[in-house]
Amino acid sequence: MTTGTIELKASDFKSGINPDWCPGCGDFGVLNSLQRACAELGLQPHQILTVSGIGCSSNLPGYINSYGMHTLHGRSLAFASGAKLSNHDLTVIATGGDGDGYGIGGNHLTHTARRNVDITYIVMNNQVYGLTTGQISPTSRLDMKTKSTPFGNVESPINPITSAIMSGATYVARAFSGDIRHTTAIIKGAIEHKGFSLVDIFSPCVTFNLDNSNDFFKERVTKLEDQNHDIGDWKAACEKAIEWGSTINIGLFYQDPDSKSLGAREPVLNDGPLSSRTLGITEDQTKKLLGRMM
Amino acid sequence: MAAGKFDFALAIGGEAGQGIATPGNIMARLFIRRGLHLNAYNAYQSIVRGGHIFLTIRVSEEPVYTHGDKLDLIVCLNQDTMDRHLGLLGDDTRILFNSDTITPGEGAKGVGICPIPVSELTQSRNRLIQNTVGVGATCSLMGLDFSILEESLTARFARQGQSVVDENVGVAKAGYEYAAKNFEAFPVALPGNPHHLAQWAGNEAIGMGAAAAGVKFYAAYPMSPSTGVLHWFAQNARDLGIMVRQVEDEIAAANMVIGAAQTGTRAMTATSGGGFALMTEAVGAAAMMEIPVVMVNVQRAGPSTGVPTKTEQGDLWQVLGASQGDFPRLIVAPTSALDMFNTIPEIFNLVDHYQCPGLVLSDLLISEGTFSVDPDAINMNPTIDRGELITEDSTQNGYNRYQNTESGIAPRAVPGTKGYIHVVSTDEHDEDGSLISDEFTNPYKRRASVERRARKFSDILERVAAPELQGPKDAEVTLIGWGSSEGAIREAVELLEDRGVTANRLQVKWMVPLHSDAISAVVNSAKCAIIVENNHSGQFYRYLRSETGLTIDKHIRKYDGEPFMPHHIADGAQEILAGKADTFVPYQEVNV
Incomplete structure (x- = not known):
């Protein structure tokens, strides 16, 4: 992944377009951490493809200096998987929000995880729908009042960490956008991981979710790195992930050290990226195909 | 079977799970290896076991474009097939069946009832064995030398071992010999052509x-x-x-x-x-x-x-x-x-x-x-044209993925290429790819984007072939179809000709772009234009009308799930010509 070319700084990964997020939005911290992670890993912008869905946070590809695809609501992982399998030399990073990834895109998350496509999925989780001006999301807490739940939410939230582990994800972590240094380290680990990685990042919405604010998390987040947590123990990971009270754990919950990505399991990719193959088929291949038809 | 060119239709009927595919494949392969043309249609249901499957294989010396209008031979694997199809067989046809389990009905005059006592011939309890017996008997009735079938069965079962080959060849031979001794073969033997075909x-x-x-x-x-x-x-x-x-x-x-x-x-x-x-x-x-x-x-x-x-x-x-x-x-x-x-x-x-x-x-x-x-x-090396695709690195900056070019087409660079970084987005975007949908919308840029995307296609009609009228220009009837109905319409034209009606046909393939002028010219000079569609509401007609303003009030439509057979269309054309119908919906004779 490291190349011999000039070392780039985090600021080299700024696109030149200023984010249109609300002042104080948690997504700034995520963008910042991702840019730092790319710089620290020595990545080159043209070798990175960021792919997002739709939502406030899905505007991220426009703000980072890399190739980008700003796609459909909930479908970023499908686009990202196709891109990665087509050109596995690219570093493919999918980004989006909790509604995009855990709601409308939930099916793709399950299957991209079990498929273990070598992509990093960063979910900016603010527990609310922001771009549509404030409705519950799949991670909104019980009783939460929003425009779509004026009398309080009567549905329980999902836990992205346990869901991803159960789906077979091989790198599952949680971060808090208010802690850029820690978030950067988690993202770096995710990009370096060979296989599918989910990084769920608390990224508070300052406009539509005043319950789960920056201060709310600051008071509660506790790093797993300080707790002698065994990242190879998925059961312990799940126990740590469901803790939700005065302590909310962040950090790397689970990593499969033997992870083998889909690309590594698929012999078709042994000859290099599909995107740089010569098109058309050979005489031998033709002969074999026609032979079977006769 | 009509006199003249060899044109024969064989059907195999039974229920799902009875292994109809295997004898079907054996016969189909045998036909193409003799250089014969075939067209096979399998009527089946969404069921893994049971139901009714009816595979029709039509074989001819000449290209065949449909599974045809009639059957010459049915191999019945169950009673249901006998009950459903016997009544459709006409003169000089045969129906083969296992007389252990199937009782024949009353066939029309000229139908050869061919019962085979399968268990007596094979001493086998394998249910699937009747299929191979049937294949043997079929080859006998079609005047094929047994060695040809033996070779084909050997190739088919070789992977499963010599004992499987021997068993299949043995029972096929029993079926072959029994049929040769007891049933009248078809008058014309299966022809052959040294140029092998594929399927x-x-x-x-x-x-x-x-x-x-x-x-x-x-x-x-x-x-x-x-x-x-x-x-x-x-x-x-x-x-x-x-x-x-x-x-x-x-x-x-x-x-x-x-x-x-x-x-x-x-x-x-x-x-x-x-x-x-x-x-x-x-x-x-x-x-x-x-x-x-x-x-x-x-x-x-x-x-x-x-x-x-x-x-x-x-x-x-x-x-x-x-x-x-x-x-x-x-x-x-x-x-x-x-x-x-x-x-x-x-x-x-x-x-x-x-x-x-x-x-x-x-x-x-x-x-x-x-x-x-x-x-x-089959040309496996067609022309490949990737269009304006950039794959070489560049040191120049300022690439605009969505450059507002004169043609509307902007050169496309792919991720991984140096010097062309950009974001593609489903949001409306500017020439450089940046969004114009969120923070500041921009009606002028939006209009330019819409127009550029549309402009790309200004020369599209020149790039795809226009449909061409086939057959005599002054025909009494013009059959217009689209997509897969070409084969049935083509053979319907021949059938009409046999019946003394001149017909021509226009098959439309490109829906978008639509060659409106070419189609309009044909319709406007037609004596009687009929649109043939495999649907109820006339989807193609309504589309054609919306694009051309043409009104056509003669239609043949079928929407029972089964494809057109040539006679459905020929019958419809004649009914319409006789003024008996404007929209003709053919009757599907067989319930499969």
């Missing part, structure tokens, strides 16, 4: 066309009758270096394909109407981001789950209107398996040129039918 199903033709076009990524979700494309790709993926993924749903399939295409790989997906409904949002995404992809919709009878194993031309309006917004797309409805094969590379070149989605309409009739094809007609 394929339409779905295989789609896969091969894609491989020839350079497709390296195929993603799909199983759905009848498109699943054969997935099977073809899965079988050949490793030999051809193609990534094949069966994914969680058609939404994933379509969007993965766009992701792969964005990095410069030719990528395709196929589905049926229900799956295509799930892909529709992706169609617009490909159009907006301007990423070339091809999606195949193998139509089946709808709406909704509909009749999964039956055919229909019912999705034209679905593909015309797929996805929100107002944007151009390409839509083509190839007219045969070979045309399907040739059209896939053609549409890939077009979508690469225009940087847009291309939609291909097939249907069960083409996709699951089996057809002979001359191997010399």
Whole structure:
């Protein structure tokens, strides 16, 4: 992944377009951490493809200096998987929000995880729908009042960490956008991981979710790195992930050290990226195909 | 069987699980290896065991374009087949059956009732053995030398070991000899031609066309009758270096394909109407981001789950209107398996040129039918034109992915290329790809974007062939069809000619772009134009009317799930000419 070319700084990964997020939005911290992670890993912008869905946070590809695809609501992982399998030399990073990834895109998350496509999925989780001006999301807490739940939410939230582990994800972590240094380290680990990685990042919405604010998390987040947590123990990971009270754990919950990505399991990719193959088929291949038809 | 050219139809009927495919394959292979043309249609249901399956294989010295209008020989594997089909057999036909389990009914005059005491001949308790006995007897009735069948059975069962070969050859021989001794063979023996033909199903033709076009990524979700494309790709993926993924749903399939295409790989997906409904949002995404992809919709009878194993031309309006917004797309409805094969590379070149989605309409009739094809007609090295694709690094900056060019087409760079960093987005965007949808919307830029995307297609009509009138210009009747009905219409014209009615025909393949002028010219000079469609509401007619303003009030429509047989169309044309009907709906004689 490291190349011999000039070392780039985090600021080299700024696109030149200023984010249109609300002042104080948690997504700034995520963008910042991702840019730092790319710089620290020595990545080159043209070798990175960021792919997002739709939502406030899905505007991220426009703000980072890399190739980008700003796609459909909930479908970023499908686009990202196709891109990665087509050109596995690219570093493919999918980004989006909790509604995009855990709601409308939930099916793709399950299957991209079990498929273990070598992509990093960063979910900016603010527990609310922001771009549509404030409705519950799949991670909104019980009783939460929003425009779509004026009398309080009567549905329980999902836990992205346990869901991803159960789906077979091989790198599952949680971060808090208010802690850029820690978030950067988690993202770096995710990009370096060979296989599918989910990084769920608390990224508070300052406009539509005043319950789960920056201060709310600051008071509660506790790093797993300080707790002698065994990242190879998925059961312990799940126990740590469901803790939700005065302590909310962040950090790397689970990593499969033997992870083998889909690309590594698929012999078709042994000859290099599909995107740089010569098109058309050979005489031998033709002969074999026609032979079977006769 | 008519006098003149050899033209014979064999049917095998039974229930799902009785192994109809095996004798069908053995006979089909035997035919093509004798250089004979074939066209096979399998009527079946969405059931793994039971139901009624009826496979018709028509074989001839000349190319055959449908499974025909009549049967010469039926091999009955169960009583149900006997009960359903015996009444349809006419003079000089035969019906073969296992007399241990099947009681014949009363056949018409000239029907040869051919009972075979299978258990007496074989002493086998294997249920499937009657199929091989039937194949042996069939070969005898068709005047084939047994050695030809023996060779074919040996090849077919070689992988399962000598004992399986011996058993099958043994019982086939018993069936062959019994038939030779007890039944009257057909008067004309099966001819032969030294030039071997090949055979394929339409779905295989789609896969091969894609491989020839350079497709390296195929993603799909199983759905009848498109699943054969997935099977073809899965079988050949490793030999051809193609990534094949069966994914969680058609939404994933379509969007993965766009992701792969964005990095410069030719990528395709196929589905049926229900799956295509799930892909529709992706169609617009490909159009907006301007990423070339091809999606195949193998139509089946709808709406909704509909009749999964039956055919229909019912999705034209679905593909015309797929996805929100107002944007151009390409839509083509190839007219045969070979045309399907040739059209896939053609549409890939077009979508690469225009940087847009291309939609291909097939249907069960083409996709699951089996057809002979001359191997010399299969060009696995078609022209490949990637359009304006940038893959070389650059040190210059200032690349605009969506440059407002005169042609409307902006050179496309793929991720991984130095010097061309950009974001493609489904939001409306400026020339450099930055969004103009969120923070500040911009009506002038929006208008320029819409116009540029539309302008790309200004020369599209020159790039696809116009439909051509076939047959005498001054014919009494002009049959107009689209897509898969070409074979049936073609043979209906011949049938009408036999009946003393002159007919010509126009088969429309390209839906978008539509050659309105060429079609209008034909319609306006026709004595009696009739539109033939495999649907209820006249989808193509309504589309043609909306594009041309033409009104045509003569129609032949079929929407019972079964494809047109030539006589359905010929009968309809005659009824309409006689003033007995404006819209003729043929009666499907066989309930399968």
